[in-house]
Amino acid sequence: MAYATKQWSEAFDYAEALKNWLDGGGFPPRPTIGSCSGALTMQPDEHLSRAIAIASCDCIYRQCLIETSEPA
Structure with missing residues (x-):
């Protein structure tokens, strides 16, 4: 739910x-x-x-880092 609602x-x-x-x-779930x-x-x-769970975690990690990084 946090991912879907962009609560990074x-x-x-x-x-x-x-x-x-x-x-x-x-x-695993x-x-x-x-x-x-x-x-x-x-x-x-x-x-x-x-x-599936491990791949999902890795995907969420990457997206969270992209969304929370400051533009250069």
Whole structure:
């Protein structure tokens, strides 16, 4: 929610907390991936869920840094 509402500091903190949780051996969130109609859905296994979560954290880190950096 913080990322969607452009609350960059909070989004960064949440991404950092999730990454630390995962690095410490915590279980990843399990997203449901599906079509717009809802007809085709899947629940990724733990390995893919972990990869999605890590990639999401990295994306959020980069976007937060872009949004909060001062122009030169």
